[in-house]
Amino acid sequence: MGINLNKSALIIVDVQNDFLPGGALAVGDGNEVIPVINQIQDKFDLIVATQDWHPSNHGSFAANHPGKEVGDFINLNGVNQYLWPIHCVENSEGAGFPESLQGQSWNKIFKKGTNPEVDSYSGFFDNGKIEETGLGDFLKGEGIEKVFVTGLAADYCVKFTVLDALDLGFKTYLLTDATKGVNVSPNDTIEAFTEMENKGAILIQSNDLP
Template identity: 55%
Template sequence: MRALLIIDVQHDFLPGGSLAVTDGDSIIPVINGLQKNYDLVIATQDWHPADHGSFASQHPDINVFDQFDLYGLEQVAWPDHCIQNTEGADLSPLLNTQLVEAIFRKGTSKEIDSYSAFFDNGKKKSTGLTGYLRERDITELHLCGLAADYCVYFSALDSLEAGFQTAIISKATKAIDKTIYMDKKEHFLQLGGKIL
């Protein structure tokens, strides 16, 4: 059984959003067209409290995109984005969600960021996604969405680690930084992942 995991197709990651991925909206029709090919379709939402620790606005001496230590973990300082119950956190209305059976929210604890759909960045708290997929007899997981170099990539690594055959659908993902993604993509392939 195969599942499609749609990562963070939310207003704040789309053109005009606070952490927009260049041409991020161009993948939405592709994702919509893919869904009918899967036994299960699920999605994620970044879902941050307004005072999330990853936000540069919470640290007066840190600039957006600086690297810093957040409670012992390396962290990128992001612009405020995907704040709970705001339009920026909403899934794009252009995304067809009729086949989406579940939405897993991440980044809900202000002390720790959560790129992966499976765990927070310190792997202290699980979203329950692994168990959900196993209960549905999923053996193969294909990932798409935003952004390829962060949330898609780290979700794909955790999917491999959980034992799923894992692939990233290149035509249905976009990266914040293509150079960073090229290095990460090589690492993912070396671990046994596939790029479709």
Template identity: 50%
Template sequence: MKTALILVDLQNDFLPGGALGVPGGDAVIPVANALMDSFDVVAATQDWHPADHGSFAANHAGAQVGDLAELGGLPQVLWPVHCMQDTPGAAFAPELNAARIAAVFPKGTDVAIDSYSGFQDNGGRRQTGLADYLQAQGVTDVAVMGLATDYCVKATAIDAVAAGFRVTLVTDGCRGVDLADGDVERALAAMVAAGVRLTDSKQLLEKGLKP
């Protein structure tokens, strides 16, 4: 068994005070740092949007953040401008031990479709290369953590199952947006229904990932 830790979007704009700050998001950084040495591979996803990305409310006349629109033929929540390419907001959190990350997979780079999952865009039309990378490393089991539980973490964990990995969610290593009350709870239920196992960092450090 070879294991990987997938860090989802641990970027400045998703931390408190950022353009799309997730409440309590900064609390997951120490969890990531503590877990890294327990895994054979550490990979990270990175929201990496062009300035004219279609998920930004500012790019839709008269739209407000939180409105529901359509992008790439799919329903799309409109967000504030965030994680623009080559800006400080798109950089990894300074407290994150980024030197331990073996590979980074940008997502959300196509203006015409969003990409919550670290594996593919929301329409499943273009892969990021994460699945191929993990398979090439011989990884069979992955743990997923990061921001935000009800969007990019959920999509990444569910797609990891679909890609054939055994998947564990590190619950204390995630925080959610909860745009609608109950979104985080529904996201956790959806992950479990897809075959994702739930645990926390303490149990992982004590027992590791077991089939």
């Protein structure tokens, strides 16, 4: 495929305890991305991670809306919001990174979902495009032109991170064997892969890296 890793960054999206088996919002087989991500980190000069970091009163939590259940939708600050179980509450064990994920060479961690009034799937912006995390400016300030996206979950936070990276002008690769989906509906991950590819993302596997 002839991939050149010059001026590239690895983005590790939300590989946190609550999204792993046994967590509050577990992604099926989510733990399987960890050895893949660990194996490829030494190929990149710049590595960033995103971290879901919600206040306990976050508007995306079904428990904060009496009479609502997980899976219901509400209008949250003008955005049609899917209601989730309580997860990745700031400073909780669930919001932390698993010990098995190697983070010693990460350059920076970008927290997201900190505003209770709007959810934030993407590592770059919240869902209403009201606030930025600073990730885009950081990458551009470092001279990054290509990003390689991994993590959880393929059909939500990974997908929106990929789409925003494309919108910001980065050549964007998705490592399909280093992501897993929630699959609220059975085909969500496959459909997310198709949507990302149609928007310009390049779908590869970790063994395609030089």
